[in-house]
Amino acid sequence: MSYARVLSVGLLGVTGHLVEVEADLAAGLPTVALSGLPDTALNEARDRVRAAIVNSGQSWPNRRITVNLLPATLPKHGSGFDVAIACALLGGSGELPLAPLDGVAILGELGLDGAVRPVRGVLPMVVAAVRAGITRVVVPLANAAEAAVVPGVRVKGVDSLHRLVAFVRDGGRLLEPPEPDPVSPPAGPDLAEVAGQGLGRRGLEIAAAGGHHVALIGPPGAGKTMLAERLPSILPPLDDEAALEVSALHSIAGLLPPGGRLLRRPPLQAPHHTATVPSLVGGGSGLARPGAVSLAHRGVLFLDEAAEFNVRALEALRQPLESGRVLITRSRGATEYPASFQLVLASNPCPCAKPSGDLACECTPLARRRYIGRLSGPLLDRIDVQVPLVPLRAADLVAAATPAEPSAVVAERVRAARSAAAQRWAGTGWRVNADVPGPHLRRTRWRLPARDTEQLRRSLDTGALSARGYDRVIRMAWTIADLDGRDRPGADDVAEASQLRSGRSA
Numbered sequence: 315m316s317y318a319r320v321l322s323v324g325l326l327g328v329t330g331h332l333v334e335v336e337a338d339l340a341a342g343l344p345t346v347a348l349s350g351l352p353d354t355a356l357n358e359a360r361d362r363v364r365a366a367i368v369n370s371g372q373s374w375p376n377r378r379i380t381v382n383l384l385p386a387t388l389p390k391h392g393s394g395f396d397v398a399i400a401c402a403l404l405g406g407s408g409e410l411p412l413a414p415l416d417g418v419a420i421l422g423e424l425g426l427d428g429a430v431r432p433v434r435g436v437l438p439m440v441v442a443a444v445r446a447g448i449t450r451v452v453v454p455l456a457n458a459a460e461a462a463v464v465p466g467v468r469v470k471g472v473d474s475l476h477r478l479v480a481f482v483r484d485g486g487r488l489l490e491p492p493e494p495d496p497v498s499p500p501a502g503p504d505l506a507e508v509a510g511q512g513l514g515r516r517g518l519e520i521a522a523a524g525g526h527h528v529a530l531i532g533p534p535g536a537g538k539t540m541l542a543e544r545l546p547s548i549l550p551p552l553d554d555e556a557a558l559e560v561s562a563l564h565s566i567a568g569l570l571p572p573g574g575r576l577l578r579r580p581p582l583q584a585p586h587h588t589a590t591v592p593s594l595v596g597g598g599s600g601l602a603r604p605g606a607v608s609l610a611h612r613g614v615l616f617l618d619e620a621a622e623f624n625v626r627a628l629e630a631l632r633q634p635l636e637s638g639r640v641l642i643t644r645s646r647g648a649t650e651y652p653a654s655f656q657l658v659l660a661s662n663p664c665p666c667a668k669p670s671g672d673l674a675c676e677c678t679p680l681a682r683r684r685y686i687g688r689l690s691g692p693l694l695d696r697i698d699v700q701v702p703l704v705p706l707r708a709a710d711l712v713a714a715a716t717p718a719e720p721s722a723v724v725a726e727r728v729r730a731a732r733s734a735a736a737q738r739w740a741g742t743g744w745r746v747n748a749d750v751p752g753p754h755l756r757r758t759r760w761r762l763p764a765r766d767t768e769q770l771r772r773s774l775d776t777g778a779l780s781a782r783g784y785d786r787v788i789r790m791a792w793t794i795a796d797l798d799g800r801d802r803p804g805a806d807d808v809a810e811a812s813q814l815r816s817g818r819s820a
């Protein structure tokens with residue numbers, strides 16, 4: 315036999331596609347040609363596969379070899395086809411009877427010594443294989459726990475090409491994936507650790523309940539980071555579909571924690587203000603790595619010291635904020651990843667970052683406006699909840715003697731509020747109040763009675779509030795009503811939302 319075919323999986327964004335790896339061996343000068351849109355890494359596969367085959371004690375077929383990856387139209391990235399190519403070659407040369415690998419998808423990179431190395435993106439690849447009707451996969455041992463998370467598939471691990479050859483030829487044993495870690499991962503920081511900060515906690519709860527983007531503005535020491543890092547702890551845990559999607563993105567980035575579990579807690583990404591545009595939106599050679607915006611998908615993107623980010627980095631957030639997706643454009647084509655996150659930005663109120671009221675701060679009102687103004691345009695315009703934070707005062711510390719409410723209690727209110735909103739907007743495509751366009755709340759049967767919005771309309775008339783700001787207050791008022799179990803917001807809810815929006819504490 316001089317032809318063989320083996321199955322593998324390629325990725326396009328977060329979606330996997332079955333790939334057929336064909337090898338044809340013909341008489342003629344010994345050469346190897348790869349076809350089917352291979353990228354550079356795939357060309358390097360030729361040398362890796364040759365060395366790995368020879369170093370595994372197999373003979374290299376000295377014939378004219380053509381390796382083809384189908385479908386040809388699908389761009390192929392990375393080194394995950396190595397093991398499949400080696401199998402197809404050995405099958406085509408008659409060295410290996412491939413019947414035991416019928417209907418098996420094979421993933422993995424080869425080292426020159428014949429070791430099978432882990433690859434990124436195994437989770438979404440196995441998901442795709444199962445969707446295509448595949449029930450057995452062979453993956454690098456280091457990826458086996460991750461592959462075994464996917465229901466409906468039998469996973470075997472390999473640590474070397476030699477082991478795979480021994481299995482195919484003599485019925486040798488492949489390796490079982492490790493048992494999932496019985497201990498749940500640590501829960502992460504909890505709101506019980508935040509003393510005082512009534513306004514900050516309330517703002518965070520409203521943001522969580524309505525899915526609103528939030529800005530925390532205050533001097534150093536006001537607890538901005540403490541609050542932001544605890545937002546995931548009061549958001550609903552990821553359901554099965556979301557957990558699979560979020561885990562797949564972390565798998566492609568090579569950042570899925572070991573332990574063989576799906577990520578269930580909404581992720582938090584906190585890029586530093588010196589972060590480059592590619593690290594935010596994604597990029598790199600070979601299989602494009604998801605950036606912070608995609609690793610924060612269905613979770614929280616926290617920009618600390620947001621005004622210090624470079625303008626291009628802030629601009630790069632515009633597309634994911636608008637569409638929930640990000641397109642990574644590179645010379646070899648574009649990759650799209652989901653990037654729908656809740657934005658939390660924190661900033662000092664002024665460039666010198668001295669506590670407000672501190673005599674050392676000599677920033678002029680203009681300098682302060684300019685500083686925060688850097689965030690307008692792409693970011694501040696999308697933020698419903700703005701929380702002014704002040705450093706902890708003595709009164710807070712006294713109050714802190716009574717333990718603060720833990721995240722689990724707040725999360726239960728958030729869950730109930732989200733469920734009320736989901737029922738109200740059922741059939742519209744909106745899940746949370748933050749999704750609902752302003753006009754829908756102003757013009758339809760959801761419009762609030764004039765007596766409840768009187769103060770707000772006066773602010774609109776005097777120019778103290780913009781039309782967008784008006785919509786944001788109303789949107790937040792709905793969330794406050796949902797949190798407090800009322801089916802429509804009243805004047806008090808509008809007043810609280812208005813205070814949060816304008817930054818005056820009650």
Ligand SMILES: [Zn+2]
Binds near residue numbers: 664665666667668675
């Ligand atoms: Zn200052």
